[in-house]
Amino acid sequence: MNITSRTVLVVGGTSGIGRELARRFAAAGSTVIVGGRNPEALAQLAAEGFGTTELDVTDDGSVSRARDAVLARHPDLDTVVAMSGVMLLEDLRDPAHFDAAQATINTNLIGTIRVVDAFTPHLIAHGTGTIVTVTSGIAFLPFPPMPTYAASKAGVHAYSEALRAQLDGTGVEVVELVPPAVATAGQDQVNPHALPLDAFATEVMQLLAQDPTPNELLVERVKMHRWAERDGSYAELVAQRSQALAMLPGR
Structure with a gap:
């Protein structure tokens, strides 16, 4: 992908990975619009020169309004990054976890589908473009304290595979x-060994800039998770990660 001349919408770009990738695309020379729910964060990004739009991926009307506003201002939009996500702890022994599970699925999986559905017709009509979905190493190697997060990201992975097959021949990657x-x-509170954001973003942009762009952007740190079943380390790693269940209240 040529990252220097894109028109990019980063949904969920008001913080964390999304915000850093928005800044990296802009630094490379692309026009970047950030969508999110936090008005203060959007105002700060607008002051930095980003386009912004209020967007709540759990609300059909909000997504539709944001789509119409973005395409009115940026009819050349060619890249959509669906970053929105929540990570919630759940104790599956307590039925009260269901609210967290429902919120996680609605944001991470259904929210991604809402965003993709909103912009796919435009990208197909444009004849070229890229949809970037965001999963997690946890989609392939579950983290037991966050079971629905793992399930939601595994769902996004499967959906991405099917979407790629259905869009084959349209010019949309x-x-x-x-x-x-x-x-x-x-993440730095959950895992003190987490990869520094700057190093992660640098590696991601290098992968995006490859020609052709890989179907999956796998930084080195995530490969042990992505390929755990293939490499025969899955059961051992899940057992290790299960020790984190001690962080749940009452465990």
């Missing part, structure tokens, strides 16, 4: 970004 634990405001 589907690229899946698979982060490991990255040291953002949330």
Whole structure:
């Protein structure tokens, strides 16, 4: 992908990985619009020179309004990054976890589908473009304290594979970004060994710039998770990660 002359919408780009990738695309020379729910963060990004749009991926009307506003201002939009996601701890012994599970699926999986559905017709009509979905190493090697997060990201992976097959021949690429634990405001508390955000973003942009762009963007740190079953390390690694269940209240 030529990252120097794109028109990119980063949905969920008001913090963390999304915000850093928005800044990297802009630094490379692309026009970047950031969508999100946080008005203060959007105002800060607007002051930095980004286009912004309020967008809540859990609300059909919000996604439709944001799509119409973005395409009115940027009819040449050719890249959509669906970054929005939540990571919630759940104790499956407690039925009260269901609210967290429902919120996770609605944001991570259904929210991704809403965004993809909103912009796919435009990209097909444009005849070229890229949809970037975001999964996780946890999609391939579950982290037991976050079961629905793992399920939602595994769902996004499967959806991305099917979307790529269905869009074959349209000129629209589907690229899946698979982060490991990255040291953002949330992950550095969960995992002190998380990959520094700057190093992660640098590696991701290098992968995106490859020609052809890989179907899956796998930084080195995530490969042990992505290929655990193939490499025969899956059971051992899941057992190790199960020790983190001690972080759940009452465990």
